[in-house]
Amino acid sequence: MNILILGSGGREYSIGLAIYKENKHNLFFMPGNGATSNLGENINIEDYNQLASWAIENNIDLTIVGPEAPLVDGVVDIFKQQNLTIFGPSAAAARLEGSKVYMKNILKKYNIPTAAFLETSNEEEAHDFIDGMNLPIVVKADGLCAGKGVIIAQSKKEAKEAVTDMLNGSSFGDAGSSVVVEEFLDGYELSIFAICDGDNYKILPAAQDHKRIGDGDTGPNTGGMGAYAPTPLVNEDIYKKVEERVIKPTLEGMKKEGAPYEGVLFIGVMVVKGEPIILEYNVRFGDPECEILMPLLETPVSELFYKGATKNLDSLEIKIKNEYSVGVVMASANYPYSSSEPAQIIIDDIVDEDILNNTHISFAGVSQEDGVLFATGGRVLVCVGSGKTIKEARNRAYALCGQVHYVGKKCRTDIAYQALK
Ligand code: AMP
Ligand code: GLY
Numbered sequence: 001m002n003i004l005i006l007g008s009g010g011r012e013y014s015i016g017l018a019i020y021k022e023n024k025h026n027l028f029f030m031p032g033n034g035a036t037s038n039l040g041e042n043i044n045i046e047d048y049n050q051l052a053s054w055a056i057e058n059n060i061d062l063t064i065v066g067p068e069a070p071l072v073d074g075v076v077d078i079f080k081q082q083n084l085t086i087f088g089p090s091a092a093a094a095r096l097e098g099s100k101v102y103m104k105n106i107l108k109k110y111n112i113p114t115a116a117f118l119e120t121s122n123e124e125e126a127h128d129f130i131d132g133m134n135l136p137i138v139v140k141a142d143g144l145c146a147g148k149g150v151i152i153a154q155s156k157k158e159a160k161e162a163v164t165d166m167l168n169g170s171s172f173g174d175a176g177s178s179v180v181v182e183e184f185l186d187g188y189e190l191s192i193f194a195i196c197d198g199d200n201y202k203i204l205p206a207a208q209d210h211k212r213i214g215d216g217d218t219g220p221n222t223g224g225m226g227a228y229a230p231t232p233l234v235n236e237d238i239y240k241k242v243e244e245r246v247i248k249p250t251l252e253g254m255k256k257e258g259a260p261y262e263g264v265l266f267i268g269v270m271v272v273k274g275e276p277i278i279l280e281y282n283v284r285f286g287d288p289e290c291e292i293l294m295p296l297l298e299t300p301v302s303e304l305f306y307k308g309a310t311k312n313l314d315s316l317e318i319k320i321k322n323e324y325s326v327g328v329v330m331a332s333a334n335y336p337y338s339s340s341e342p343a344q345i346i347i348d349d350i351v352d353e354d355i356l357n358n359t360h361i362s363f364a365g366v367s368q369e370d371g372v373l374f375a376t377g378g379r380v381l382v383c384v385g386s387g388k389t390i391k392e393a394r395n396r397a398y399a400l401c402g403q404v405h406y407v408g409k410k411c412r413t414d415i416a417y418q419a420l421k
Contacts, residue, residue, distance in 0.1 A: 001302060002059050004028045006075065007066025008036075010329075010364030010382045011287035015064060016040065017362065018294040018301040025302055028060070034373055035363030048075045052082045061085060062306050068284050071263070072098035072144065087309035089283045092259035096281040100149075100180045101142045103281050110253035112246050114278045117182035126163040126181050130156050136184045141166045143175030147223060152184065185279070187272035188233055188418065191289045194247050194267065195304055198260035200313040201247055202304070203239065205230035205296055205320055207289040208418060213336055215414045222336045223379060226415030227288045228326040228390060229296060233271070233418065242267065242276050250281075262308065291362040291382045292325040326393040327384045328401050328415050332365070333408025335378035343406040345373040345380070350403055358393075359385045359400040375406045383411075390419050 003025050005012050013036055016027050020039045027040025030051060036042055045051045048070070055063060063079055065071055065088035074091035088094075095102040100119075107114040115138070118129040130137055137159040141149035149172055153159035159181070166176030191209050194201040207229035213219040246267060254261040266282035266289075285293070294301060298319035307316045332340035345366065350356045362384060365377015375381075383404065385396030394416050401411055 001061035001306070002026045002028070003302060004030060004055055004060045004063040005032075005036075005066060006030050006063065006070055008033045009066065009287050010362040010379065011285050011290040012036065012066040013039070013364065014291040014294045014362040014382075015066065015285075015301060017360070018297065022300050022302055028058070033363060034366040034368035034376070037368060048073070048078045051075075052079050052084060055079065055084050056082060062087065062302065062309060064088070064305050065263075066284060068094065068097050068144065068282060071283050076263075085306070085309050087263060087305040089261055089263040090259060092257075093254055093261050093263070094283045095259075096261070097283040098144060099142050100140050100280065101178050104180055104182075106250070106253060106257070107278055110249045112249055112278055113275065115182040115185050117180050119178060119180050121167065121178045123164055123167050126167075126179060127160050129181055130159045130163070133159075133181075133183065138182045138184050139163055139166065140180040140182070141172040141176040142178040142180065143172070145172050145175050147221065148172075149175060185270040185272050185277055187270045187277070189279070190231065190234060190269040190271060190276075191227070191286045192242055192267040192269055193285065193289070193293065194265045195308050195313065196251060196261050196263060196265050197308045197311045197313040198255070198262045199251065199311065201251060201265070202313055202316065202318040203243065203247070204293050206234040206239070207231060207286070207293060208233065208416075209286060209289055210412060210415055213412075215412050220336055222331070224286065224288050225329045225331070225412045226327055226382075227286070227292050228324065228393070228416040228419065229289070229292050230324065231419055232390075237274070238271065238276055242269065246276065246278060288327045288329055288362075288379075288382050291384055292327040295325050295360070295384060295386055296321050296323070323386050323388055324390045324393040325384060325386050326390060326397045326416050327362070327382045328397045328411050329379050329382050330401060330404060330409055330411045331379050332375050332377065333410065335410070339378070340375070340408055342367070342374045342376045343408055345375055346405045348403040348405070350400070352399070355396055355399050355403075358387060358396045359383065361400065361404070375409075380406070380409070390416050394420075
């Protein structure tokens with residue numbers, strides 16, 4: 001097949017790499033990054049109508065969308081109008097991520113367990129609600145805020161200020177014109193992914209991300225500093241509850257709403273006293289979760305996404321390898337505060353067969369000049385290790401990190417700690 005992948009991160013690289021290894025497809029990336037050009041061809045057509053025309057002219061058989069923004073902007077609708085096969089939700093269904101108010105109302109309407117909340121555009125109403133809450137208090141801007149729209153307030157004063165700043169547009173512009181105020185959930189967080197075709201779904205091994213910049217989950221939030229799967233923090237009981245109480249009612253509900261859900265449903269779960277409670281939906285793969293899930297799939301990734309895009313998932317038996325995958329994000333010096341000077345990346349020749357055969361790099365914020373890679377983004381690359389145990393996979397991933405060099409490189413040293421303690 002000719003396959004087009006939208007996006008430029010490690011997530012898109014990892015999807016590309018998995019398909020590249022199938023050895024029978026041509027890959028295109030829009031816009032891709034400095035390393036995706038080693039897997040296929042990077043193209044640069046930002047307008048979705050023009051991109052759809054290009055896809056027709058170039059006989060693209062399948063388009064896969066990595067990030068949320070093009071989905072919320074309706075790229076799937078535009079491609080489908082042109083009879084192109086594309087894997088991802090329509091703009092209407094992507095509102096599950098595009099609007100937290102919409103998402104919370106869907107959860108409430110279909111009795112899907114989530115934190116008690118108020119959604120409002122009225123400052124006074126929000127402040128009154130906050131007066132009746134226990135601390136801490138969670139305040140969320142409605143729209144897309146690049147992962148920064150959630151404030152966990154330690155006092156009522158702080159929560160009220162967060163509401164006021166969101167509603168008057170000073171903190172997140174239009175994305176804050178409505179807010180969700182909700183109770184704080186105390187538990188452990190999981191990322192669960194279901195590949196959906198509107199009616200059917202395939203659930204992937206549960207992953208755990210590490211959102212904070214520092215070891216021991218300290219410091220500011222990032223896009224994610226590392227992930228591993230499958231996590232032993234999930235048992236059959238939790239999978240069953242997520243399927244019965246969350247995935248099935250969501251697929252049924254979205255059909256009733258006239259927006260059947262096709263694409264990756266990323267379920268942000270907080271497990272509180274053994275019960276999975278939904279924090280949020282995203283309408284795409286997590287990054288870096290995708291980078292560690294792709295290597296666990298024995299089923300060809302192209303087939304999984306193609307069948308997802310053509311309402312054919314029930315004909316697929318998904319096969320998962322019997323091993324673990326750990327990914328350690330290597331970031332640039334000033335991440336997540338500000339950008340850093342581009343730095344040349346040097347990767348030592350890997351002579352150790354064990355490391356060579358059980359690790360790989362998923363490239364993210366990199367550019368390429370004359371065959372040389374430079375770190376140009378916040379999250380530069382992900383070192384991924386696999387193994388028969390989490391410990392083995394993690395040791396291999398960290399061994400690979402030791403072989404990668406650039407000025408200002410940094411990574412967390414404790415990825416997967418919750419599984420190993
Ligand atoms: P969200 O964008 O809704 O996933 O929120 C970002 C992060 O904030 C989540 O990954 C959680 O770590 C945290 N968070 C969001 N909502 C809650 C909540 N109700 N209770 C505790 N933590 C939360
Ligand atoms: N790793 C979390 C996310 O992609 O949103």
